[in-house]
Amino acid sequence: MATRVAPSMTGYLHLGHLYHLLWVYAYAERMGVPVCLRIEDHDRSRARPAYEKALFADLAAFGMAWRGDVLRQQDDVTFYDQQVAMLQDAGLVYGCACSRRELADLQLAGAPELFYPGRCSEKKLPLEGHTVRFRVGPDRMRFKDERLGWQEHVPAQQCGDFAIRDRTGQYTYQFCCVCDDIQQEIRHVVRGEDVLPSTGRQLQLFHAFDAPAPTYLHHPLLCDEAGNKWSKRQHAVSLRSRLEKGVSPEQLLAEAVGLHQPISLATALECVTGQLNQSAS
């Protein structure tokens, strides 16, 4: 039983990430479970060693520890390959030859995300050299979010058969995420509200693997004074550069929870627990 932090190695952490980390650690404390660490570097074209080095320095500065070995997605794809083979045996994946351009032309105006209409689902194309897609079921996926209450997602209407590996062999975020949660025996997932709509499709993957699905808690996203979400800010000032300029970790912890005077990690966690209690009541 554990929860996890899984920062993406495509940039430096900023205040929005710190707020997210506080939610993970606050929830771990409440549930009495350890936090595992995963380096999300499945995107080989964007992951940089400098980001990983900064991540470890940031976690140390805030006094955030983790349990067990660090899982790096790029280190070993054997498990991912095995899981794909399992899905293939069950007839749950197929090769897709559609280009990004072709798919863009098939989209309805105003759709919230890319929808795949299943054009290649009966073509029996090989998986090698093609995009590998997961056949989503028609089911409505219901789950109780630990903060938001009951949710219902229908992947067949939201995204259709989604990609789990691109044609170059690189695994996708959704797929790695579920496989890693299985490998690290994660039973509680804490993540931002921005990714809430993808929970149903992850649950379908857990079911396909016959693996226990974790509980989910989706937290609000941190906004700046102007109401803009930190997660959407392309050039948000990194924690690293502010720490290097002499800003204290305690000051950054205060800012992450909307306070002005420097606070300890324990106090910051109490603030977030307070927000959790408020929204759950």
Ligand SMILES: [Zn+2]
């Ligand atoms: Zn296709």
